[in-house]
Amino acid sequence: MTAGAAPAVTLRGIVKQFPGVVANDHIDFEALQGEIHALLGENGAGKSTLSNIMTGLYRPDQGEIYVHGVPVAFHAPRDALAAGIGMVHQHFRLAASFTVAENFALGTHESRGVRLELGGIERRVSELAQRYRMPVNPRARIWQLSVGERQRVEILKALYRGARILILDEPTSLLTPQEADNLFATLRLMSAEGRTVIFISHKLEEVMAVSDRVTILRRGRSLGTVLTAATTPRELARLMVGRDVVFSLKPEGHTVGETVLLELRELYAESDLGTVALHGVNLQLHAGEILGIAGVAGNGQRELAEVITGMRPRVAGSVAVAGIPLRGADPRQAIDLGLAHVPEDRLGTGVAPSLTIADNLILKDYRRPPITTAGLIRYDRVRVRAGDLIERFDIKAVSPQTPTRLLSGGNVQKVLLARELSGSPRVLVAASPTRGLDVAATESVRSLLLQAAARGVGVLLISEDLDEILTLADRIAVLYEGRVMGVVDRAQADVEELGLMMAGSAR
Amino acid sequence: MNLNATLLVVIAASAIFYGTPLLFASVGELLAERSGVLNLGVEGMMLVGAVSAFWTGQHLHGPDWVVLSAAVLVAALAATATSLIHAVLAVSLRANQIVSGLALTIFAGAAGLSSYLGNIGHLGGHARLHEFKAVDLFGLGQTPILGPLVFHQNALVYASWLLVPLAMFYLYRTRPGLHVRAVGESPETADAMGVNVAAYRYVHTLIGGALAGVGGAYFSLAISPNWVDGMTSGAGWIAIALVIFAFWRPELALVGAYLFGAFSSLAFTLQARQVHLPPEVFNSLPYLMTIVVLVFVSTGWAKRRLGAPASLGVPYVREER
Numbered sequence: 013m014t015a016g017a018a019p020a021v022t023l024r025g026i027v028k029q030f031p032g033v034v035a036n037d038h039i040d041f042e043a044l045q046g047e048i049h050a051l052l053g054e055n056g057a058g059k060s061t062l063s064n065i066m067t068g069l070y071r072p073d074q075g076e077i078y079v080h081g082v083p084v085a086f087h088a089p090r091d092a093l094a095a096g097i098g099m100v101h102q103h104f105r106l107a108a109s110f111t112v113a114e115n116f117a118l119g120t121h122e123s124r125g126v127r128l129e130l131g132g133i134e135r136r137v138s139e140l141a142q143r144y145r146m147p148v149n150p151r152a153r154i155w156q157l158s159v160g161e162r163q164r165v166e167i168l169k170a171l172y173r174g175a176r177i178l179i180l181d182e183p184t185s186l187l188t189p190q191e192a193d194n195l196f197a198t199l200r201l202m203s204a205e206g207r208t209v210i211f212i213s214h215k216l217e218e219v220m221a222v223s224d225r226v227t228i229l230r231r232g233r234s235l236g237t238v239l240t241a242a243t244t245p246r247e248l249a250r251l252m253v254g255r256d257v258v259f260s261l262k263p264e265g266h267t268v269g270e271t272v273l274l275e276l277r278e279l280y281a282e283s284d285l286g287t288v289a290l291h292g293v294n295l296q297l298h299a300g301e302i303l304g305i306a307g308v309a310g311n312g313q314r315e316l317a318e319v320i321t322g323m324r325p326r327v328a329g330s331v332a333v334a335g336i337p338l339r340g341a342d343p344r345q346a347i348d349l350g351l352a353h354v355p356e357d358r359l360g361t362g363v364a365p366s367l368t369i370a371d372n373l374i375l376k377d378y379r380r381p382p383i384t385t386a387g388l389i390r391y392d393r394v395r396v397r398a399g400d401l402i403e404r405f406d407i408k409a410v411s412p413q414t415p416t417r418l419l420s421g422g423n424v425q426k427v428l429l430a431r432e433l434s435g436s437p438r439v440l441v442a443a444s445p446t447r448g449l450d451v452a453a454t455e456s457v458r459s460l461l462l463q464a465a466a467r468g469v470g471v472l473l474i475s476e477d478l479d480e481i482l483t484l485a486d487r488i489a490v491l492y493e494g495r496v497m498g499v500v501d502r503a504q505a506d507v508e509e510l511g512l513m514m515a516g517s518a519r
Numbered sequence: 520m521n522l523n524a525t526l527l528v529v530i531a532a533s534a535i536f537y538g539t540p541l542l543f544a545s546v547g548e549l550l551a552e553r554s555g556v557l558n559l560g561v562e563g564m565m566l567v568g569a570v571s572a573f574w575t576g577q578h579l580h581g582p583d584w585v586v587l588s589a590a591v592l593v594a595a596l597a598a599t600a601t602s603l604i605h606a607v608l609a610v611s612l613r614a615n616q617i618v619s620g621l622a623l624t625i626f627a628g629a630a631g632l633s634s635y636l637g638n639i640g641h642l643g644g645h646a647r648l649h650e651f652k653a654v655d656l657f658g659l660g661q662t663p664i665l666g667p668l669v670f671h672q673n674a675l676v677y678a679s680w681l682l683v684p685l686a687m688f689y690l691y692r693t694r695p696g697l698h699v700r701a702v703g704e705s706p707e708t709a710d711a712m713g714v715n716v717a718a719y720r721y722v723h724t725l726i727g728g729a730l731a732g733v734g735g736a737y738f739s740l741a742i743s744p745n746w747v748d749g750m751t752s753g754a755g756w757i758a759i760a761l762v763i764f765a766f767w768r769p770e771l772a773l774v775g776a777y778l779f780g781a782f783s784s785l786a787f788t789l790q791a792r793q794v795h796l797p798p799e800v801f802n803s804l805p806y807l808m809t810i811v812v813l814v815f816v817s818t819g820w821a822k823r824r825l826g827a828p829a830s831l832g833v834p835y836v837r838e839e840r
Binding site: 088119 | 837
């Protein structure tokens with residue numbers, strides 16, 4: 013960044029309301045030409061809303077937008093594109109069945125006539141890819157690409173459309189540490205060319221590593237902009253959360269038991285598309301142990317959780333809970349053996365969103381006494397049970413009769429954990445248990461997992477968030493293309509090495 | 520014996536004859552579905568097309584080709600207007616597309632709007648005054664085998680042969696075609712790239728309506744000698760099944776339409792050949808085959824290979840959280 017650079021984007025007094033929430037509350041923001049500007053905040057702080065306003069996806073209720081000092085009004089994304097603002101969304105905007113070049117061709121009108129001329133586009137994609145050192149095959153179909161490659165396509169697409177200002181929404185959330193480093197190098201290259209990069213993140217380390225300045229958002233408001241060089245991670249964390257944050261939760265002197273509670277042997281399973289998702293997985297989980305399963309999304313994590321909990325048939329191999337083999341795809345047997353499951357898709361597979369909190373809390377043992385006697389559900393007992401669990405797990409709800417979908421993400425997760433942990437399970441399979449939760453909810457979910465382990469429950473923690481695994485797990489297994497690349501003790505874990513394993517380099 | 524009178528050639532020729540309305544309707548539905556709009560109102564739109572074509576044919580006077588062209592045009596316009604109801608409900612109001620489409624068939628179909636129009640126009644019981652007759656193209660109609668199949672068909676059959684390559688070129692080789700596929704596959708991607716999702720969905724739902732109308736006109740101007748309430752008798756539903764059978768590809772819709780055309784014609788052909796089986800058996804064949812085809816394409820193997828637009832039937836809302 014050069015001193016005295018001109019403003020590239022300026023937002024003044026932006027207000028955006030959604031039913032029940034003010035997502036952006038009079039936000040002022042300015043990014044300069046040629047800088048990498050981080051937009052830091054927790055989930056729900058209003059970062060994505062603000063970027064959607066800058067790219068014309070949402071229209072602000074109040075406030076003004078200036079691009080290079082000129083006031084603009086965006087009615088649709090194409091207006092923002094025309095003004096030189098491009099965005100790389102967290103959920104990529106790519107048509108999966110199309111080739112890379114076809115995705116580039118969408119919405120462009122530079123060629124004469126209606127004929128689709130992909131040859132020229134393919135050439136220009138290759139040129140751009142070379143210039144920014146982001147290799148990509150223009151003829152590959154999107155579904156064939158890895159997440160990192162898809163992100164490259166997204167960035168190149170924005171550059172192809174002539175973006176001078178590039179907004180990236182949580183760009184590292186699905187990348188390995190090495191891929192993230194490559195991304196940062198590309199961003200620096202772009203800023204050196206005079207392009208403006210707005211980098212949305214809630215991860216302090218990467219904000220410190222890559223940005224020139226940081227704007228902090230909290231609950232829809234801007235807390236101001238600071239020079240990265242003049243701040244510390246601790247100060248940013250305090251601004252972001254509004255209080256001091258405990259960085260480590262792990263109790264000292266915690267010991268792992270000897271008993272093997274979950275044993276996977278030569279496990280093979282297929283994905284929904286019929287491809288091999290698990291490729292001979294061998295793992296052991298002990299009493300009181302938290303075993304972290306690290307890996308980039310889509311390397312068999314979902315299938316692993318589903319096979320263990322009896323939701324997906326296995327092709328070969330065995331699963332045993334406390335020495336008793338699991339018959340096949342039979343969730344009820346898994347439950348009876350003491351398997352608890354916090355699925356990744358909590359509102360889809362975890363709870364029934366339209367049922368009340370009380371009903372969701374008994375979904376696993378409604379068949380048994382004391383909840384059911386003589387074939388009838390005893391609602392007086394359900395109410396007592398619900399009241400008790402709501403208090404014990406600190407679930408914030410108007411009443412036990414509230415439909416579960418009306419709860420915040422953190423409270424839905426607590427309902428789920430309350431149900432799963434109250435049945436005194438042997439093994440808990442938790443998939444991305446804190447994804448999308450704010451810092452406070454994340455803390456309470458993590459301490460529930462630690463408490464469970466302290467009581468002797470074996471916890472299989474599947475997470476794409478390597479920091480989370482490093483915080484909680486006793487041992488770490490890395491999954492890559494359905495294989496376990498290696499298992500390491502946390503004490504000996506090295507981020508660099510884990511990153512290499514996540515990218516498929518064998519140990 | 521004349522080669523052109525052999526059973527196989529007769530069945531093949533009539534497969535084309537009876538398959539053509541299915542082809543029009545299913546190419547139309549295919550275009551709508553490619554844009555992400557599932558329209559189960561095809562049967563209703565075809566019936567509106569059939570009745571308005573017949574009405575035009577009875578009331579307009581002039582040379583055959585003028586009256587017939589006008590009748591097809593009126594049928595297309597009437598069915599387009601009918602499909603507008605679905606477009607407004609499904610695209611603008613984001614209604615459930617299955618309910619909206621079913622409602623459209625009930626509203627416009629047999630015992631509904633088309634039946635009402637036929638009754639107030641006193642169309643029942645009169646023989647039609649104009650009809651699509653087979654045209655002997657280049658005088659090659661008597662050529663062995665190819666003659667009856669390729670050179671002795673009516674004008675709408677020839678038109679459908681232009682329609683299929685046109686639809687293919689449009690979908691695979693043009694920029695708007697790429698946009699339609701993107702809108703059906705991933706509307707948020709298309710939107711982010713500056714494609715007007717609602718406009719594409721409207722236009723293709725309406726094109727689907729127009730082509731269903733032409734398919735309907737075929738029934739009252741080429742197949743049946745008079746107007747009968749509910750005369751398409753399920754062809755609209757077969758057309759919808761055909762879209763799946765064709766993996767959303769126009770070239771396969773052609774194959775599928777003629778296959779079903781063959782089943783529809785078997786009853787007449789075999790009866791004419793003195794093959795005696797209860798007529799119910801033959802009449803139920805196309806519907807039975809619809810079930811068989813749907814079972815086949817619903818198996819795991821086919822599902823993996825199917826090219827269903829990923830956002831088919833899903834309304835697009837930009838500001839959602």
